[in-house]
Amino acid sequence: MNVLQSSPSAAARTADPAILATGLRKSYGDKLVLDGIDLSVSRGSVFSLLGPNGAGKTTAVKILSTLVTADAGEARVGGYDLAADPQAVRAAIGVTGQFSAVDGLITGEENMLLMADLHHLSRREGRRVAAGLLERFDLAAAAKKPAATYSGGMKRRLDIAMTLVGGPRIIFLDEPTTGLDPRSRHTMWGIIRELVAGGVTVFLTTQYLEEADQLADRIAVLHGGRIAAEGTADELKRIVPGGHVELRFTDPAAYRSAASALGEVQRDDEALVLRVPGDGGQRELRSLIDRLDTVSVEADRLTVHTPDLDDVFFALTGSTVPAPSGSPDTLEETSR
Incomplete structure (x- = not known):
């Protein structure tokens, strides 16, 4: 682990x-x-x-x-x-x-004042603090309504x-x-x-x-x-593997040329998609584009995929x- x-x-x-x-x-x-x-x-x-x-x-x-x-x-x-x-x-x-x-049976303001009492605030200080927080949390207009609503x-x-x-x-x-x-x-x-x-x-x-x-x-x-x-x-x-750069093509000839230039990559010949393992860093992307330039090929779409927290959680x-x-x-x- x-x-x-x-x-x-x-x-x-x-x-x-x-x-x-x-x-x-x-x-x-x-x-x-x-x-x-x-x-x-x-x-x-x-x-x-x-x-x-x-x-x-x-x-x-x-x-x-x-x-x-x-x-x-x-x-x-x-x-x-x-x-x-x-x-x-x-x-x-x-x-x-x-x-x-x-407590849904009392108002929002009364809930706040109850907490003020529990914190041993004076009546005046409790009302001041409660009013300020109700305003801050955009609840002032509903302060007099039962919290159940x-x-x-x-x-x-x-x-x-x-x-x-x-x-x-x-x-x-x-x-x-x-x-x-x-x-x-x-x-x-x-x-x-x-x-x-x-x-x-x-x-x-x-x-x-x-x-x-x-x-x-x-x-x-x-x-x-x-x-x-x-x-x-x-x-x-x-810490989770699986980062890659995805290259999508619409021209089959360009797709085949890119696949040949990039060497060992994951291919989807039906969708004309290549996936190149990597973290998608700037230097890595520049190298990838330079290799495509050597065969005069440009991808129709380039997407960088990095693992997200879903992947981390699962792993x-x-x-x-x-x-x-x-x-x-x-x-x-x-x-x-």
């Missing part, structure tokens, strides 16, 4: 990461969910944890947010030791779970707004866009980017590979209770790309 980085680097440790965990283990009965995972999350970044259902994503979030206790391992969140000072950790973080914490996207925005009442610098988002339509999902992405631009650290679990590709500074793939690989999206894509987990269902991680849920 290819592992780009399975443990925090020395550079990450000296940079005082927002989250630093080593050797986290967790079992539910005889079912091992986390098998000694290491994580390092830089401040003011988006870190995404990918994995199939039952991989342990939600358990990792619950441990790091003090909701459950690890069987073994150590972690520091926001600079505080998870075991020695859980109250300080709770004061530094916000958590938005897979399922909405919004909100759309799925509005409820998710209210969920995150409630998470921000205490001003956390680290936020755990556990599959925050599951079940949302594409427009609402893109709105949520914009909100996450704004949070990070303001210095907030986001720990994101998701089953949308495009979401991790769009948002995450670093991605870890969790499989079988272990980190199978970790790196930037581009780094992960480079590392042996699973098909997960289809978000809105249900919790199967193994974790059935093990409780």
